[in-house]
Amino acid sequence: MPPTNPARRRALTDAAIELVAASGAHGLTHRAVEQAAGLPTGTASNYYRSREALLVATAERIVELHLADMEQAADRHETPADLAGLLTESLLTAATTLRTRYLAIFELQLEATRRPALASALAGLQDASTRFTVGHHQGLGLAVPPERVPVLIALYGGALFTLVTAPPEHIGREAVESIVDAMIHGALPQSNNGRSHH
Amino acid sequence: MPPTNPARRRALTDAAIELVAASGAHGLTHRAVEQAAGLPTGTASNYYRSREALLVATAERIVELHLADMEQAADRHETPADLAGLLTESLLTAATTLRTRYLAIFELQLEATRRPALASALAGLQDASTRFTVGHHQGLGLAVPPERVPVLIALYGGALFTLVTAPPEHIGREAVESIVDAMIHGALPQSNNGRSHH
Numbered sequence: 001m002p003p004t005n006p007a008r009r010r011a012l013t014d015a016a017i018e019l020v021a022a023s024g025a026h027g028l029t030h031r032a033v034e035q036a037a038g039l040p041t042g043t044a045s046n047y048y049r050s051r052e053a054l055l056v057a058t059a060e061r062i063v064e065l066h067l068a069d070m071e072q073a074a075d076r077h078e079t080p081a082d083l084a085g086l087l088t089e090s091l092l093t094a095a096t097t098l099r100t101r102y103l104a105i106f107e108l109q110l111e112a113t114r115r116p117a118l119a120s121a122l123a124g125l126q127d128a129s130t131r132f133t134v135g136h137h138q139g140l141g142l143a144v145p146p147e148r149v150p151v152l153i154a155l156y157g158g159a160l161f162t163l164v165t166a167p168p169e170h171i172g173r174e175a176v177e178s179i180v181d182a183m184i185h186g187a188l189p190q191s192n193n194g195r196s197h198h
Numbered sequence: 199m200p201p202t203n204p205a206r207r208r209a210l211t212d213a214a215i216e217l218v219a220a221s222g223a224h225g226l227t228h229r230a231v232e233q234a235a236g237l238p239t240g241t242a243s244n245y246y247r248s249r250e251a252l253l254v255a256t257a258e259r260i261v262e263l264h265l266a267d268m269e270q271a272a273d274r275h276e277t278p279a280d281l282a283g284l285l286t287e288s289l290l291t292a293a294t295t296l297r298t299r300y301l302a303i304f305e306l307q308l309e310a311t312r313r314p315a316l317a318s319a320l321a322g323l324q325d326a327s328t329r330f331t332v333g334h335h336q337g338l339g340l341a342v343p344p345e346r347v348p349v350l351i352a353l354y355g356g357a358l359f360t361l362v363t364a365p366p367e368h369i370g371r372e373a374v375e376s377i378v379d380a381m382i383h384g385a386l387p388q389s390n391n392g393r394s395h396h
Binding site: 022023024025026083103106107109110111112113114119123143144145148151152154155157158159160161162164165167178179182183184185186187188 | 219220221222223224281301304305307308309310311312317321341342343346349350352353355356357358359360362363365376377380381382383384385386
């Protein structure tokens with residue numbers, strides 16, 4: 001039975017997030033993780049038997065941190081919240097303060113195209129995240145129909161990829177507001193977005 | 199002066215695209231590329247002195263292929279084209295038939311966060327792509343204001359990341375149409391997307 005010290009588990013996976021962002025999924029090894037966490041040789045393989053288990057645990061830790069941040073953000077907002085404001089704060093923080101974390105999840109998503117076990121773990125996390133977001137929106141009193149949440153998450157994730165891979169000096173509130181406006185209202189100006197043809 | 203046989207250059211960079219998609223940016227080495235292209239040892243370093251030059255050439259080849267495909271698509275369409283139809287065909291082909299190519303460019307975008315020279319090459323390609331798209335839309339008679347093209351490209355690139363990293367069995371015309379509809383009209387249904395509050 002693997003050891004279950006939760007603080008040590010967090011120390012290992014937090015170090016893993018930094019490593020993946022800094023060196024790519026390829027840079028994530030048991031040895032590198034325990035060194036980065038300042039833990040003795042062998043610690044990482046006591047917790048995670050294979051490299052795949054380590055990759056999956058890193059993805060799970062990122063989603064855990066992401067959901068915890070969403071909950072905190074929910075607590076700070078009055079209801080009914082403003083969807084544009086919520087998405088702007090969330091994307092801006094994700095692309096700046098938390099850039100490393102989201103660079104790591106995108107590395108893992110690409111690695112998952114080569115590793116079915118990681119892909120299936122990420123799919124499970126995606127489902128949990130969708131359910132959480134639906135509940136989160138309802139808790140905030142946002143009028144986002146549950147069936148639109150997956151496409152909103154797809155645009156959010158995609159926009160975040162674009163932001164974290166852009167030169168950091170390009171990432172400001174204005175750029176993020178413009179993307180969020182496009183996510184909610186469409187990329188074309190209202191008078192010009194083809195609705196009249198429908 | 200490096201050799202200039204264009205067919206050999208294409209053979210090397212086309213092999214490089216496959217390699218990056220299959221093994222990540224880390225898998226791209228001179229030796230692996232010339233082996234994959236069936237060319238003698240030393241060929242790749244005759245053309246590309248450094249690994250960075252090889253990474254940049256791979257990105258350039260992807261953008262060259264992308265722009266050539268956009269031109270072909272333009273030739274096939276009657277004007278004025280339908281933006282939703284254009285984006286749906288383009289995203290669907292990119293996420294299925296050409297999935298390898300776009301997996302490779304996303305690997306390179308993440309690698310660029312660790313390599314300023316690659317980042318600056320990609321930024322140049324991004325600018326060229328934006329200018330091309332503006333001209334392309336005008337040529338097709340599409341009423342996309344040039345200042346909205348960058349945000350449309352950001353959503354397109356982001357949506358494509360989401361699609362190529364999703365399980366391939368999830369990628370069908372319906373999923374793509376739903377994302378394109380959200381890109382153009384916004385992620386929320388029209389009666390419910392917050393416009394009334396503005």
